[in-house]
Amino acid sequence: MTAAATLSAQEIDALAWDKQDGLLPAVVQDAASLRVLMLGYMDRAALRATLDSGHVTFFSRSKQRQWTKGESSGHFLDLVSIETDCDRDTLLVRALPHGPTCHLGRDSCFPHAPGDALAFLGELDTLIAQRERERPAGSYTTGLFERGVRSIAQKVGEEGVETALAAVAEDDSALAGEAADLLFHLQVLLRARGLSLADAVAVLQQRHGQPHRGFKPAE
Numbered sequence: 266m267t268a269a270a271t272l273s274a275q276e277i278d279a280l281a282w283d284k285q286d287g288l289l290p291a292v293v294q295d296a297a298s299l300r301v302l303m304l305g306y307m308d309r310a311a312l313r314a315t316l317d318s319g320h321v322t323f324f325s326r327s328k329q330r331q332w333t334k335g336e337s338s339g340h341f342l343d344l345v346s347i348e349t350d351c352d353r354d355t356l357l358v359r360a361l362p363h364g365p366t367c368h369l370g371r372d373s374c375f376p377h378a379p380g381d382a383l384a385f386l387g388e389l390d391t392l393i394a395q396r397e398r399e400r401p402a403g404s405y406t407t408g409l410f411e412r413g414v415r416s417i418a419q420k421v422g423e424e425g426v427e428t429a430l431a432a433v434a435e436d437d438s439a440l441a442g443e444a445a446d447l448l449f450h451l452q453v454l455l456r457a458r459g460l461s462l463a464d465a466v467a468v469l470q471q472r473h474g475q476p477h478r479g480f481k482p483a484e
Contacts, residue, residue: 271316272347277309281354289356293321293366295373296345296359297463298387302366303374305334307356319344321360340364345463361463362391363398390452390462397456409453417454424450 280289288306295302305323307315311331314322321342322333335341342360349356367374372388396406409417424447431439452462 272312277312279353280349281352282309284354288324288326289354291321291323291356291358293342293358293360295384295387295391296361297390297461297466298384299359300373300384300387301375302342302360302362302372303334312356315344315347315358321358334366335363338364338368340366342366361461364391364395386448386452386462389449390456393452393456394461406453409450410457414454414457417450417457421447421450421454 282289287308289308289312291305291307293302293305294300305321306326307322308324308331311322311324314320314331314333318333320333320335321344322331324330325332333341341363342358343363345359345361347356347358362372365372367376372391393406396404397410400407400410409420424443428440428443428447431443455461455465
């Protein structure tokens with residue numbers, strides 16, 4: 266099934282609700298980093314609440330009630346897309362987290378799962394979003410947000426030039442450091458404009474396999 270931000274009533278009815286007493290396991294994945302964040306269960310009402318509200322909602326088997334992730338902590342999971350597996354008995358939910366997902370304060374309920382560079386960028390994006398909301402005093406990132414988009418954009422330009430100069434100088438250590446600075450400030454700039462890393466990744470996904478100006482696809 267193709268990932269989408271919504272499911273029709275017919276698609277919901279076609280899910281294999283009878284296999285597990287009206288519940289479906291829902292694997293939640295960070296839409297930016299693709300890191301697995303948690304596993305929950307949804308009944309029909311929780312799935313509809315997720316689609317209607319845009320906040321990932323589950324059915325608690327222990328409390329026997331519906332609950333929205335973040336309803337107490339404020340660490341909501343904003344729905345990006347949802348799809349089912351080939352047997353229609355498991356849901357894959359991609360979402361953007363507002364802060365830690367795990368009740369222990371961790372980004373993921375699976376802290377020892379293998380991570381990669383993309384996963385870290387997703388975690389950094391989440392932290393930057395938190396800094397933008399909370400504006401903790403003394404934070405370098407807070408200072409960037411308070412100076413505004415124009416100042417952040419200028420910083421991105423400076424880091425881009427420094428990255429290019431390091432590459433021309435064939436200084437790989439400096440290149441890695443400047444590239445790290447560029448990535449960080451670019452993520453801050455995206456957030457300052459109300460965007461996230463996931464928005465840039467979505468554009469790359471749309472462009473994948475499509476010819477661009479000055480580019481000839483490999484044959």
